Amino acid sequence: NRRLYGYTGATLAKWSITICIGVLVGLIAYVIESSQEFLVTEKKSFAQKTVEGSLILSFLGFAGFSVLLILISSCLVLFWAPPAAGGGVTLVMAYLNGNDIPDFFKLSTLITKIIGTICSISSGLLVGQEAPMVHIGAAIASAMTWMHGSLPSDKDASTKSSRSCWNAKATNFDFYNDKDRREFISAGAAAGLAAAFGAPIGGVLYSLEEASSFWSKKVMWRSLLCCTCATMVLASINEWQFSMALPGSMAFRQLKPGFRIRDLPLFAVTSVFAGVLGAFVNIVHDRVDRLRPAATRKFSRLLEVCGITVISVAVMYLLPLALGSCLQVPEGPLPDGKMDEKYWLRYKCSKGEYNDLATLLFSLPRKSMQQLYNMQGVKHQFPTADLAIHTGSVLFLFIIAYGTATPGGIFMPSMLAGASFGACMGTIFQAIFPGENIQPGLHAIVGSTAMLGGVFRASISLVVIMVEGTGGIDFILPIIVAIVVSNWVAHHIYHAGAYEADLERLGGVYFMHSEPPHQLAALTASDIMSPNVICFHEVVPVREVLEVLRNTRHNGFPVLRHPSVDNSGAGEKFVGLVLRHQLLLLLEEGLFSEVDSSRQQHRFSLYEKPIPKQMLILEHSMRAYHHYHHPHRRFLSSRPQEVARIEAELATKRNLAEADMAPDKKTKKVVALDLRPFMNRAPLTVRRECSAQRVYVIFRTLGLRHLCVTDSHNRVIGIITRKDIAMAQKQGFQKKSLQHWDSDI
Amino acid sequence: NRRLYGYTGATLAKWSITICIGVLVGLIAYVIESSQEFLVTEKKSFAQKTVEGSLILSFLGFAGFSVLLILISSCLVLFWAPPAAGGGVTLVMAYLNGNDIPDFFKLSTLITKIIGTICSISSGLLVGQEAPMVHIGAAIASAMTWMHGSLPSDKDASTKSSRSCWNAKATNFDFYNDKDRREFISAGAAAGLAAAFGAPIGGVLYSLEEASSFWSKKVMWRSLLCCTCATMVLASINEWQFSMALPGSMAFRQLKPGFRIRDLPLFAVTSVFAGVLGAFVNIVHDRVDRLRPAATRKFSRLLEVCGITVISVAVMYLLPLALGSCLQVPEGPLPDGKMDEKYWLRYKCSKGEYNDLATLLFSLPRKSMQQLYNMQGVKHQFPTADLAIHTGSVLFLFIIAYGTATPGGIFMPSMLAGASFGACMGTIFQAIFPGENIQPGLHAIVGSTAMLGGVFRASISLVVIMVEGTGGIDFILPIIVAIVVSNWVAHHIYHAGAYEADLERLGGVYFMHSEPPHQLAALTASDIMSPNVICFHEVVPVREVLEVLRNTRHNGFPVLRHPSVDNSGAGEKFVGLVLRHQLLLLLEEGLFSEVDSSRQQHRFSLYEKPIPKQMLILEHSMRAYHHYHHPHRRFLSSRPQEVARIEAELATKRNLAEADMAPDKKTKKVVALDLRPFMNRAPLTVRRECSAQRVYVIFRTLGLRHLCVTDSHNRVIGIITRKDIAMAQKQGFQKKSLQHWDSDI
Known part of the structure; x- marks a missing residue:
């Protein structure tokens, strides 16, 4: 049944949805990248123009614009969509692991994340767009699974259509089950990262290694297709728009230095220190995080993020004036093969020169890294001291920015700090071993990789992301060495990577x-x-069910056989498990029967069994229950309001008030639910x-x-x-x- | 307890073993690759020297040498180590999935596989070394887990040392449990593939996607380290030995053509056809396999493999004479940057020319592929017709060779057929679209990838292997397109990939x-x-245990509580599970007690409980039971000989013959085993x-x-x-x- 003619519409629909997710993620990545680039370039030229005049006025204008941007971002986050704060990878991981994250995939969160990421990065706050892209990819995937069809039914069409979000009556499939949703979200998260780096395989491996908890060949294929579509969209746009570098790609095709096996020990040294730095970031972040205002104090949070933005802008603006060196602009085309005069920031230097710190600090992290990776001693060079200052300021800026009430991750900032540190180490090695042909650019790549390893503690996904991102397949061995060494070192300094530490917090x-x-x-x-489990018998009075649902929030209830049914005399056997939402639906649909409360429990009269078609609809409703009622929160049925609503409905529609449910005094009959046709008859148990x-x-x-x-x-x-x-x-x-x-x- | 000072020796030992496996695999890969290269180069110069003289004598000499090589290989396989035949990946997969493959990791198998692979590839049979490398890697890993230490014990040292394979008394760890072994073997298999292709990440992903059934982050790290060591060894040897190309790497650094998004449809067309070809290979292999002589008919198998070698050599020798074209030797260095006059085979062409078919057929597959991938229309070119002939002959040769009684896989042959086919398609597209800048070399890469996708149905592992193997990170999008398209096409033609089909057979x-x-x-x-399960009671007469062990081969027995123990009267409760080897060990150690057979079962006298230290040794023995007795066959305890041996031992050492085990007529006492301290008290059950x-x-x-x-x-x-x-x-x-x-x- 897996051949060509056995294909159901559902399979085709799933693959189409996967492709749609990929394309959408690619487009959004392009929008985010290009708007950032536009804003940052404008800010850079404003700084260049005004720096010659009044320093105070110029700085105020610059800082004012930055604060305006961050205000847009953090007001959206604080007052409209709180789950959009931060990177979001941790919560995607928690969701895919089986936790409930309220409102995390809502449309408001998605919009806030997109706008907020653009604003916060452009404002000068040192945050990255990679983690937000993972969240955006996952949220888009989640949105696509809202789409579902209705079963062919005899019920009135109006009820159905009011229940469905996207009214797609013609089809009869439904992706709102946990497994399909998880698959799509895994693929969406992969596509998000793939689009951010132009790394299709890296995205798949990142989803496998970090984001997803459940993985299979199917998920692998879905993620691969999704990532390919996202990358292909970016590559196509790039081919049409020759004026711009491939968004989300750090490709530098011209740099092809070789490396020798005997250079590996030096790379290992760089990796050790970068790994220490990575673990240090985790420790400091943990400490700093405790000092931040609580989530409920919204205005303190707003003030905090504005203050940090002003500090960031001040460092960016004033540090180059105080400590930057003026260097000769190198001849020839840029690493990406294009001439771009805006690439080198002159600042207060004389003509034909550039301020190195200003160039590194004012550019987007991706561009700064490109400069560092291309340091070959031939083309352009940064002095050791300036690189050390840059490393320090980057570390300072991204640690204070990470954890504020604005979208943004630490992937790219970590890479930048690592690159700067690695380049610094490279120039030091050059000074120590003048005879050896040491390439600081290669040390910058190794430093980036090792820093990522130290901060995130991932393995092959980082290797592949670095290789795909830099196009540096020739340096795969140093990159692997960097990952192995830095993970090993960082593991012995601080037990958890950034994601694990966040999850623990x-x-x-x-x-x-x-x-x-x-x-x-x-x-x-x-x-x-948990002992003292609340259980039901196979046939249970409605009153009892309502009482339990009202007073507990449990989601699953064991079903026992009444001792009188079974003559073994060995107590109440465990025979099945019924879920809270199944009970709610049975109550809502009113599938009741009347039993004699005085007699043995097993001599009840069954309600009229539903005919197969009705049964089909009932089963469908059970699967899609949460979807109809609350598209975003699978766990919502544990809310007491839900029970109250159903109770009210029972009282009005079916005239079954509390009093009517008590056993009839004359006939001894009581309204009951028969759970046997609906419960899971073979749940797994342990001793x-x-x-x-x-x-x-x-x-x-x-x-x-x-x-x-x-x-x-x-x-x-x-x-x-x-x-x-x-x-x-x-x-x-x-x-x-x-x-x-x-x-x- | 995971910090620096908590490290036990076991962790360190495990990582050291992992590194050793990697280094050994790298060295063996180098030996295999370089001996092949030596033999093939010698054969090639022999052919060049003698082809001008008497054709018949020359061919006989050439074929005779080939048959001699294949005789060495297949005699070893048929008469010494039958499990070494074929690729071996399928059996590695089956083993890691939990099956028993007798003798698969024995030293004889390992040696045969190494020598056999060298001989069969050098003989001219079109088989690859990649699958054998996976088997070799796994076998080396398995051999390393033989190493184990003894527990500090009061027992006489002589018994212990005679039991251990590698007498390592100083240590007290033991890697002969299923989980550790599986981890090492997964890593070894990964390193094998990594060494064959010079692709560390590709190896890890191959193990994840194809070879291994159980995967975790630990296995990922172990595999990554193992693959890195193997690749690093190869890279180091390559740096020292400049006269040789990096064994196992197809790197071609000089080819850097771009590709445009609008070329993708043409790549997709190539992929569709290559995917069809891949599925076709699977179908034909399935048919051909049924015609081969049975495994037991060893001489027929020997004759078969010799016949096929002669056919292969004949095609290789005579086809270029009949149909090859003479082409001008291109100027400039070779793709790998070195001048090599032996690279182009002149054969019967005039000086300064080379015979294209001879050059492709006489070289190692890796070299032929290098030539095809480097076809750029500028440097050198093969005519369409000759490429079609080459594709056909490669397909024919590798289908007849795949499944003979000699080591060898189909990974490289599939790639070669795909490369030849892709290049052929590329030249056709050149003729159809003369205006477009079509690069047959790129189509050759796409063809290779698509062929692999069609034959093996893997996803990202093949992408990464192709990228790492060719260094072509710039072509990652065409490579992904080739994988997706060819898998999709092939899936609709034949349901299973080569490995799945083999497993089914x-x-x-x-x-x-x-x-x-x-x-x-x-x-x-x-x-x-299976109904009618053979069960034991918690305390069971030895006679009964022996009878069951003698008459069945079951490995696990449920343990029931005797109804008299439990007064519920509801029959015999399931309380635990005992394994066959646990029973054997209890019998061997003689942990018996005497119970009164006439009384209620629960009033028995327990044997004297072992003191904690003895208990520790007993537990250790239980874990390592199979290891002590049969290092290669975990499932051997189901052999009847084993029971007979223990029975004999009981009779001689403990004077417990069959008769003594019957209930004593006077005291009604019977010798029994108490299973309760040893059985698994909480096995998982299902309803x-x-x-x-x-x-x-x-x-x-x-x-x-x-x-x-x-x-x-x-x-x-x-x-x-x-x-x-x-x-x-x-x-x-x-x-x-x-x-x-x-x-x-």
Whole structure:
């Protein structure tokens, strides 16, 4: 059934959606990149024009424009779409790991992220667009899965269409199930990074290594196609618009220095120091983050980001005046093969010269890196001292900027700091070993890679991103050495990479790594489970269901067989699992039956069984329940308002008020739900003796949400959820008080 | 506990072993590559020297030498190490998936594979060394895990040392557990491919995408380090030995043509046809394979491989004479930057010219591909007709060679056929669109990639291998397009790639893909399980254990609680799982107790409990049981000889013959084993109602070997093993009769 003629429309639709996601991500990457480039170039020429006149007026104008830009960005974030703050990769990871992140993929978040990223980067705040692109890619993918069709149904069409977001009646497929959504979002995140770097394979590997928790060949293919489309769109635009460099690509085709095996030890030395620097960034960020105002104090946050922008602009503007050197503009075309007079910033230097620090600080990080990577001692050179100053100021600026209430990541800033540091090391080595042909540009590449390794602790995805981004396939060995060495060094200084550290800090979210945590080593399932599980019998009075739903927020309930049904006398057997939303839907649809409350539980009268077509619609509704009601929040059914709404509906539509649900005094009959046709009849269980690490592995690899713990008599003695594992590990949900956005899960 | 001072020796040892594997693989790759190059160059000059004289004598000499080489290779394979035949990737995949492949990683297999690969490639048989390198890498990794230490023990040292293969008493770690072994073998396989192509990242991704079934970040790091070491060794040797091209690398630094987005449709056309060709290879191979003599008919197999070698040599020798064109030798250095007069084969052409077909056919595939990839219309050119002839003869030669009793894979031959086909398409496009600047070399790269995509159906690993192998990061978009298009086309012509098709053909092996097969869609656990499970009680008479072990080959036995222990009266509860080798070890160590057979089972006298240190040794022995007894065959404990040996030992050493085990007539006492301290007390179980696809996913993702099926009373009603799933899918073990090596699993 996998041949040509067996193709269903759904497969075709999925691939089309994948292509659409790729194309859209590519276009948005282009918009972000080119608007930044425009704004930054304008700011640069303004600085060049006015720097000769009154310094104070010029600086005020420059800083004023920057603050205006950052105000747009951070007001959008603080007052309209708080989840758009920061990079967003951490939350994409948490979402793909199975956590609920409210409003994270909403349209308002997407728009804020796009506009905010342009504004914050252009304002001079040292943040990158790579992490935001990952979030944008994921959000676009999520938006595309809203699209769904309705089942052919006898119900009135008006109800259906009011329920569906994108009214696509002709089709009958629906991508709002967890697995498909996760696949699309993995692919979207990959495409986001691919577009930011012009690195299709790098994007796929980044999604595999960092962003995604569940991976398969299907996801690989989907991501590859999505990344290819995004990159192809960028490459096409680049071919048409010859006036601009390929957005998101750092390709420098002319630089082809060789390297020798005996240079590797020097590269390793650079990598060691860059790795230390990377771990240092993680430590400092952790400290600085605690000093920032709380998420609720919006005006303090606004003031903070404005202040940091002013500091950034001041460093950018005044440092070159104080410490920059004037250097001769090198002859010949630029690294990207084009002549561009705006590339070298003259500032207060005399004609034919450029101020090195100004050139490095005023350009977009991508351009500065291009200059550093192209340092060959022949074409142009920066003095060691200026490179050291640049490294220091970049580190300072990006650490203060990382964590403010504005969109922006630390990928590109880390690379820039690493490049500057590596180039600095290269010039030092040149001074130490004058006989050797040492190339500071190559050390800059190694420094960038090692810094990324130290900050993010990823492996081959970073290697491939660097190779694809720089086109430097010839330097793949130094790049790999840099990754291995810096990871090793950084790991011994600070235990977690930037993403892991962020995840640990986050409250309300618990990230399950693929390796079981050592805290669970000596525990068993019965140590970590929640005892006193709320269970239902197979046939349960509606009143009881409503009461439980009203008073708890649990999402899954074990179903037990009433002891009277089963004559073994060994207590209540565990026979299935029913989900909260299934119960809500059964209540809403009113599939009730009447049972005699005085008699044995198993002698009830079943409600009239739905005919197959109705059953089909019911099943479809169960799958798509959250979608119809709340397109963005799968976990919303645990809200008490939802239960109240259904209760009110029952009272008005079906005349079933609280009082009517009590057992009839005469007939002893009671309104009940029969759960047997709907519950999961074969949920996975573990024994109480099972090792907690084994439970973790089962939970994580199978992507479970509930795991019931049974004893040897098959009685439920507890239930394990993500929260229970987090509690046992003392992480995640325990820190909920720190949570930024919304305490309602 | 993951910081610097917490490092145990084991971690350090593991990383050292990883580095050793990488270095060894790199050295072996160099040996294989350089000996081939030497032999082939000698053969080439012999042909050049003698072709002017008597044609028949020259051909006989040439063919005789080739047959001699192939005889060495195939005699080794047929009479010493049968598992060394063919590529070996399929069996590495099957092993890493959890199958038992007897003798696959033995030293004899490794030696045969190395010598055989050199001989068969040099003989002129069109096979590649890439798949053998993967097998060699895996075998080296497996050999390194033999290394293990002994526990500090009070036992006599002589027993210990006789048991250990590599007597490393000072250390106390042991890598002979399934997980570590699998990790090392994954890394070794990756390093093998990395060394064959000079592609470190390509190797890692190949292992991830094709070879390995279980993957984690740890495996990724291990593979990356291993691949880097292997590549670095090759790069270092290359720097020292300037006379030779980098073995295993197809780098061609001088070719840097651009490509335009509007060329992509033409690349897509080439890819479509190459994809069709790839699927065609799979179909034809499947047909041809059925005609070959059976594995048991060794002399027929020997005759077959000699015949095919003669045919190959004849094509190579006579085709250029009949159909080759004489072309002008191009000026300037070769693609690899060196002058080499032996590169162009003059054959019967006049001086200053070369015979194109002879040059392509007599060279190693890597060199021929270099020539094809460098076709730029400027430097040198092959006529369309000759390229078509070359494509056809390469396809013919590698299809007949693939599947003979000699080591060799089809990776490089597929690439060569694709390159030749792509170049042919390129020259046709040149003729059709004379205005466009069409580069046949680029079409050759696209053709190679698409052919690989069609034959192997892999995605990013092939992209990265092509990019790293050719250094062509600039052509990454055409390469990705080729992969996507050819996979899509080939998928609709033939359902399986070369590896999948091989796995389907293999008997005695069942490969579990990550997606559940559709044959299981409508089934439940109770449909696929084996009913009538052989179970033990918690305390079981030794006589009973021996009888079961003697008469069955099962590897796992559920343990039940005797109904009298548990007063619920609901039958025999499932309380644990005991493995065959645990039982064997308990018998061997004689941990018996005496129970009263007439009384209730639960009133037994426990044997004297071992003191903690003894317990530690016992646990260690249990883990390392297979290692001590049979370093190569983990599954060997299912052999009946093993039980017979232990029975004999019991009779002689402990005076426990069959008769002594019967219940004593007076005291009613019986010798028994208490399984409770040793059994797995919390094995995973599924319900009988569980969907078979769900069972498949649980089995596959958790890497299980036994899965017990229970009813709602927690009674064992069946057991599911890999074999049961294979039976339900009608694959794998059902085809055991076709099995090549040995029917004893």
